[in-house]
Amino acid sequence: MSQQPYYVPESSKLPFAMAVSLLLFIIGASNTVIDAGTESNSYLILLLSFAMIWVTMYFWFKQTIQENHAGLNNPMLKDSYVYGMAWFIFSEVMFFFAFFFALAYIRNFAVPWLGGEGEKGLANMLWPGFEASWPLMITPDQAVFAGPEKDMSLATAYNSGGLGGVLGWLPLWNTVFLLTSSLTVHIAHLALKEGNRRKFNIWLGMTLILGYLFVFVQGLEYYEAYAHYGLTLNTGIYGTTFFMLTGFHGFHVCLGAIILTIMLFRSLKGHFTADDHFGFEAGSWYWHFVDVVWVCLVAFVYVM
């Protein structure tokens, strides 16, 4: 096998197109946030950049898939894609780490110190009378950041409705959906390895249904928060950490679901064989990764 040379692609216009797309992204995104609230068309540049990113990615992936189908990829090159995906997921892990780190620091140091506890409790003189608690319902300066009326934690759900409250607690159902979907995507993978295409499509389809259900319920939860809980992005540090952590996770679930949807279409088109399907496998790794992040979210954002 090592006789087949490593395929080094010809020069390609795609990376440069992607770089130009991201240049437009910087210009569009920056101007959009700067011009927010005024009449301005800068969001059109942002939308254009998104379109260009998608189109470039489409052609880029199409080309790599065609190269693989043409037999250009030797085993070593296939390993390169495996390494690449694994390290990409590691970078995503570290992105979430930054936000979990922020949450841990806020809960264990910043808020208690503001409340006068601990070695740096001197900070309490900024807002005398402020009391530390978590979830933080009353912020140090209520005039600037009015705290939420109700939080999303398991304890609150239980206290307000007992067992019924827990059953109506949306994150519980989302946990069920996402954990099950991790299992179904694994079954789909096993089916693909057996070469059972029909079974693969069915289980992958179920994974997708569960994934989109998760996104829907997450949307429902956000609606509840904004409409009935008084919990928004602007309600101090609880709302900030809650929405940023669950929001970035939800965004990654969407990405994972889009990836797996594309994999389903590819399978229906006849792509993938029992021993050559890394496109799908990479997608399933990503899916398991968002699942693990969710478990951490449930533990640190919702329960503890």
Added chain:
Amino acid sequence: MSTVVETHDHGHHGPAKGLSRWLFTTNHKDIGTLYLWFSFIMLFIGGSMAMVIRAELFQPGLQIVQPEFFNQMTTNHGLIMVFGVIMPAFVGLANWMLPIQIGAPDMALPRLNNLSFWLLPMAFGILISTLFMPEGGPNFGWTFYAPLSTTYAPSTVNFFIFSVHVMGVSSILGSINIITTIFNMRAPGMTLMKMPLFVWSWLITAYLLIAVMPVLAGVVTMMLMDINFGTSFFNAAGGGDPVLFQHVFWFFGHPEVYIMILPAFGIVSHIIETFSRKPIFGYSSMVYAMASIAILSFVVWAHHMFTVGMPLAGELFFMYSTMLIAIPTGVKVFNWVATMFRGSITFETPMLFSIAFVALFTIGGFSGLMLAIVPADFQYHDTYFVVAHFHYVLVPGALFGIIAGAYYWLPKWTGNMYDETLGKLHFWLTFISVNVTFFPMHFVGLAGMPRRYPDYALQFADFNALISVGAFMFGLTQLLFLFIVIKTIRSGKQATPEVWEGAGDLGLEWTLSSPPPYHSFTVQPQVK
């Protein structure tokens, strides 16, 4: 012998013609060249900003620029030198040398490699353009502490934030490519512990980059949300904490410091063994030392913020963990010295820069040890002593490593020997001016001159005049370097494949012709 040509009709006959060669290339050497030239251009842009700073500080009082513009100069000088000069130069060297040193045909993911490069001119183009916007560019220091960079920032901070995102994407993709190349593409027989030290240094650096660049993306995202969407990460009124910014930033920032020095360790190790005509002393301890430095870099970040008000236990922990880093670093310095000990040393330009690296980097290391001591740091914090410290590790450290590497490998890249006389002249002018510039900063810093101000008390005037003279001398000397590089590309004595006497045994790069063929190892060599 099978070659890549057989499998592909278009053929790999050589580079494409004209501009499209550079825009669309997937060749690791072309991309390495792009990175190196980009970094060189940015060196002069960031350098001119330093010249503005030094011109203003030549005398006390305000003469040339307003404080607002002075702040933009210090900020952008730092950002450009860190993200636009040192890092891209190392990535350029990695692109050129890694595939050759491990016997690979190219980088593992060549198209991704092109993207990693071209994102940089985009991001820096935008960043520099903010200087010409009505509100001016980033003015909050290269560490962009909140709330200076959030509540009190000009609206152009948003351009800065998205540019940093794109720089981060570039670094992450580049590092994924490098790690994949090193793990997957080594020639048969090249076990991990037979890899050249430059390859090792980059494996560890790339790991650090993938680990911390997303954290930087996270912290600028928090800024973006605080500025535009009403969150309160860094606003105590909502229960957040501006100090949180510093923690997250330095969790990125400290490993970043080692990202900027580890590849130089690798380069200098090669050069010292070549010109001492002895294999490197303590190869495995060199590897373990770099790995230890990398691991420790994750648990020392708060030594950048001792004065911010941490619990005593935190100060002690970060003080001791920081001091611990002196041990693996000391191992490396002693190994370099032991390599030279009883070697048949000759002093070609790369060797001169490398010896200067060992001596001057050690000075930077010692002042770092002084800064690690909490009670002493309370005195030194945010003074010119800190400026002296990190310029000693970054200029005669990282930058000397890069320049040494450039001289060492230029004959390999171009096929021509550089002008040794001019190279030595470049070295001595650089060596003298770098010390004239940065050494007196220790004194004014210890005497209490704060950093990042456009003016200073009168008693610092003499030293500052001296520093400015040194800085201009240093800046002008680098034009000589530019001249030498261009001269070498255009003409010069034909270089042999091994270039340096006896280098043929030291690595695969010296077994290829000078310059190497467009595609280096289409068939992987066997390593014994």
